[in-house]
Amino acid sequence: MVGATLVLRDIHQPPAPPWWPPAPGWWWLAAGIVLIGLIALALHLRRRRHQAVRARLFDSGLKPARTPAExxxxxxxxxxxxxxxxxxxxxxxxxxxxxERLDGNDPAKPFSTGPGRLLLDGAFRPDVDPQQVEAVRPLARARFLQWTARR
Structure with a gap:
């Protein structure tokens, strides 16, 4: 058998590892992403709840006022x-x-050149147009919410 030739075969690679179940590191990464998402959601909901409380504070502060001047x-x-x-x-x-302090960085200057000028003397006028008050209310509410937000 000296002259016999051996039949050699190519090296066969083992089958690729299956994609499921993932390695433990992928489980840790997925758990971390889920945890970060839950924390971000909780912070977002908390911020919205605080904003709603501040909005109710502003609205309840205006509730006792009967006249536009009040x-x-x-x-x-x-x-x-x-x-x-x-x-x-x-x-x-x-x-x-x-x-100008109320305007802040707003380029539209809604308080110094817009409807917000009513805050200068509107409380002292005997007759204030209710439509003017309704134009100032969202501006004042937005500034109040901005200023009372936690930094």
Missing amino acids: QVAAMSELLRRAARERDPDADRLQGDAWL
């Missing part, structure tokens, strides 16, 4: 309280300086 006064008071929480000297601002 509503303007209540909005102004709520805004000044919110401003005082951010900057202790902000509630002492008067006139256009106060309106």
Whole structure:
């Protein structure tokens, strides 16, 4: 058998590992992603709940006001309280300086050049147009919510 030839076969690779079940590292990664998603959802819901509470605070502050002038006064008071929480000297601002503080970085300047100017003297007028008050309310509410948000 010296002259006999051996029949050699190619090397066969073992079959590829199955994709399921994944390796333990993939399970840890999936669990981490799910955990991060749940934490993000909880934080989002908490922020929405706090925003709803602050919105109810603003709305309940306006509820006792019967006349448009009283509503303007209540909005102004709520805004000044919110401003005082951010900057202790902000509630002492008067006139256009106060309106500019209310405008903040808004390029539209809704308080100093828009309907928000009603906050300057609307509380002291004997007759205030209710439509003007309704135009100022969403501006004041948005600024109140912004200023009372946790940083």
